[in-house]
Each structure stands twice: as structure tokens, then as C-alpha cells.
Amino acid sequence: MPLLVTRAPAKINLTLHVLGRRAGDGYHELESLVVFTGAGDTLSLEPGPDLALTVSGPTAGPAGPLDDNLVIRAVRHLARLRPGLRQGSFHLVKRLPVAAGIGGGSSDAAAALRLLGRLNDIAPDDPDLVAAARATGADVPVCLVPRARMMAGAGEAVGPALDMTPLPAVLINPGVPVETAPVFRALGLAVGDRHGTGAHPVIAPGLGAEALLRAITPARNDLETPARSLAPVIDVALGALRAAPGCRLARMSGSGATVFGIFGHRSEAARAARSIAAVHPGWWVTAAMLR
Structure with a gap:
């Protein structure tokens, strides 16, 4: 075969x-x-x-x-x-x-x-x-x-596939490995504890880019704060994304240290990736379509 x-x-x-x-x-x-x-x-x-x-x-x-x-x-x-x-x-x-x-x-x-x-x-x-x-x-x-x-x-x-419109984005990993377990420990929840304020937004199937952005902007990554306390360079990477022209939303993924920025157009994401990589040559920086 x-x-x-x-x-x-x-x-x-x-x-x-x-x-x-x-x-x-x-x-x-x-x-x-x-x-x-x-x-x-x-x-x-x-x-x-x-x-x-x-x-x-x-x-x-x-x-x-x-x-x-x-x-x-x-x-x-x-x-x-x-x-x-x-x-x-x-x-x-x-x-x-x-x-x-x-x-x-x-x-x-x-x-x-x-x-x-x-x-x-x-x-x-x-x-x-x-x-x-x-x-x-x-x-x-x-x-x-x-x-x-x-x-x-x-x-x-x-859940089922949502068939959303692909989102132009820039992904950055600032080169610092962040293990998941210490991030959850830094969150500080004991067994049986509840956490968080505000329900997760309902994400309907087939959302376009603008509707999806409106839906997820009030949401959050609850691991971002504990991860930033362990790896402050996450703040630097988020700042680089938020300063890039055309960035609509910047947030951390998972337990870090990778962050993402969502852009209005692929060309804006590509320009931002090139600019950020030039300033931070030791970072992993790539433009991507999220789907």
C-alpha cells in the first residue's frame, strides 16, 4: 500500500x-x-x-x-x-x-x-x-x-462543524514554552470551585467574519491572566498585534504562549506578520487563515 x-x-x-x-x-x-x-x-x-x-x-x-x-x-x-x-x-x-x-x-x-x-x-x-x-x-x-x-x-x-467564514490572522509564539499544568495551577481553582462571569456567546453555524467578530469580542480566554503571570512576554506579543494596522482582536490561544490577531483582510495580516517578524526575528510569526 x-x-x-x-x-x-x-x-x-x-x-x-x-x-x-x-x-x-x-x-x-x-x-x-x-x-x-x-x-x-x-x-x-x-x-x-x-x-x-x-x-x-x-x-x-x-x-x-x-x-x-x-x-x-x-x-x-x-x-x-x-x-x-x-x-x-x-x-x-x-x-x-x-x-x-x-x-x-x-x-x-x-x-x-x-x-x-x-x-x-x-x-x-x-x-x-x-x-x-x-x-x-x-x-x-x-x-x-x-x-x-x-x-x-x-x-x-x-460540537458539530460550524462552517464559518475563514478569518485572516497573524499567529505569534514568542519562543517561550508554557506548560499547561502550571497555568491551571496559577488559575487557583480548588476541586468543586466555579469560575467566570458571563456566559459564553452562542455561535451560530455559518457566521460571516463580521458577525463572528461581534460574537466573540465580549468573550475571553480565562487562562490568559495566569499565563501572562508566568510568561510576561505574552504581553509584549499581544501589544505588537494590537499596534498592527488592521488588527480587530488580539487574544491568547489555549494556555499560551501563542497569541493571535484577527485582521479585516489577508493583505493586512500578511503585512503585519512581515513587520512583526522584522522587529522580533526570534519569534515564530506567521499569517494564517483560521477556519
């Missing part, structure tokens, strides 16, 4: 409300509007008898021990549910920054499950595929079919 290839796009949280910390399992309960970029990592699978993973690319170094990589974890979770699962050798080209709040590892794991689905004729919504995604990590289920949608709970509740 020929080589199978898929993209693992960056996940961007346009909003992220923390509703509280669940009494039953201690997980933080979230409500988030998630979108994806058109580019990201690339994962390929060469079918064969042995499970293996190699990693290359600009951010391959910080990807961590291969045996602990989320790609391998996802494969093993699905193999336990599907005895006799056909597998093979994976190769991951890492382009996205790690520990960045854009779901790079989760998207890679979801990409692995998609490739195994193609190899084994497993539908994307098959319960075993979804169960393997949930067992692998909180952000993996929403990345299985990377389209704009709401995510809730601890990531296990994924």
Missing part, C-alpha cells in the same frame, strides 16, 4: 472560558470555540509490521522522547480497542512550536488516528477512534476532524 500522508494543523482557541473544576474527577471544565489553520505539521504512515516513529523539521528537537510522543500513545490506545489493527512506520515533520497552546501534539495524535482509520477502513466518527482520541489527551477529540466547532467539558464534548 502506498505512503499515507495528512496535515496536522494548529488548533486556535478563539475563546476559552473556564467554568470551574469538576468535583468528580478534578478536571477543569471548559467551553471554547476552536478553529484551525491551513498549515501545520505533516504526518506520514508507511504500512508495515512494526510500529515506529521518526521526527524531523524545524521544531523536532523539543518534541520530546519518541516513546512518550502522543502519536505513539494514540496508536497504542486504538490498538488495544482494535486487536489486529494494521500499523506501520510514522514520520512526523514538526513545524509548529511545542508547549505553545496551539495543540501541536494533540493535532499530531489526531492525524495518526486519521491515517490508521484510512489504513483500516475505520470511519472518522467510529466510537473506537473517538475513544482512542479521548484516552490520548483532552484536545485530541476536537482535532480528529479539524474544522471550527465548540469544545466543552474537559475536551470530551465536541
Whole structure:
């Protein structure tokens, strides 16, 4: 069988409300509007008898021990549910920054499950595929079919695709890895605590860019303040976006340190990305369409 290839796009949280910390399992309960970029990592699978993973690319170094990589974890979770699962050798080209709040590892794991689905004729919504995604990590289920949608709970509740108009944006990671667990600890919620003021806006399917901006502007990312306390450079990156001509909204994604700015036109986003990258050559800066 020929080589199978898929993209693992960056996940961007346009909003992220923390509703509280669940009494039953201690997980933080979230409500988030998630979108994806058109580019990201690339994962390929060469079918064969042995499970293996190699990693290359600009951010391959910080990807961590291969045996602990989320790609391998996802494969093993699905193999336990599907005895006799056909597998093979994976190769991951890492382009996205790690520990960045854009779901790079989760998207890679979801990409692995998609490739195994193609190899084994497993539908994307098959319960075993979804169960393997949930067992692998909180952000993996929403990345299985990377389209704009709401995510809730601890990531296990994924809404239908929203078919929104793509948004021109600039993504910035200022080069400081931010682990998720310390950010949640800095939020300071005890088990059973509730959090946040104001309900998440209702996001209707098929919204145009202007209507979507109006809907999400009053929303927030509740992890932004604790993340900024751990990595003050996030403030600098947000300031660079807000100062860029044409920026309509700037916010942090996930638990940081990646931030995004939404622009009115692709040309404005492209100019802003070039200008910011020239001033901050050590940052990861890219123009993108969020969809």
C-alpha cells in the first residue's frame, strides 16, 4: 500500500472560558470555540509490521522522547480497542512550536488516528477512534476532524462543524514554552470551585467574519491572566498585534504562549506578520487563515 500522508494543523482557541473544576474527577471544565489553520505539521504512515516513529523539521528537537510522543500513545490506545489493527512506520515533520497552546501534539495524535482509520477502513466518527482520541489527551477529540466547532467539558464534548467564514490572522509564539499544568495551577481553582462571569456567546453555524467578530469580542480566554503571570512576554506579543494596522482582536490561544490577531483582510495580516517578524526575528510569526 502506498505512503499515507495528512496535515496536522494548529488548533486556535478563539475563546476559552473556564467554568470551574469538576468535583468528580478534578478536571477543569471548559467551553471554547476552536478553529484551525491551513498549515501545520505533516504526518506520514508507511504500512508495515512494526510500529515506529521518526521526527524531523524545524521544531523536532523539543518534541520530546519518541516513546512518550502522543502519536505513539494514540496508536497504542486504538490498538488495544482494535486487536489486529494494521500499523506501520510514522514520520512526523514538526513545524509548529511545542508547549505553545496551539495543540501541536494533540493535532499530531489526531492525524495518526486519521491515517490508521484510512489504513483500516475505520470511519472518522467510529466510537473506537473517538475513544482512542479521548484516552490520548483532552484536545485530541476536537482535532480528529479539524474544522471550527465548540469544545466543552474537559475536551470530551465536541460540537458539530460550524462552517464559518475563514478569518485572516497573524499567529505569534514568542519562543517561550508554557506548560499547561502550571497555568491551571496559577488559575487557583480548588476541586468543586466555579469560575467566570458571563456566559459564553452562542455561535451560530455559518457566521460571516463580521458577525463572528461581534460574537466573540465580549468573550475571553480565562487562562490568559495566569499565563501572562508566568510568561510576561505574552504581553509584549499581544501589544505588537494590537499596534498592527488592521488588527480587530488580539487574544491568547489555549494556555499560551501563542497569541493571535484577527485582521479585516489577508493583505493586512500578511503585512503585519512581515513587520512583526522584522522587529522580533526570534519569534515564530506567521499569517494564517483560521477556519
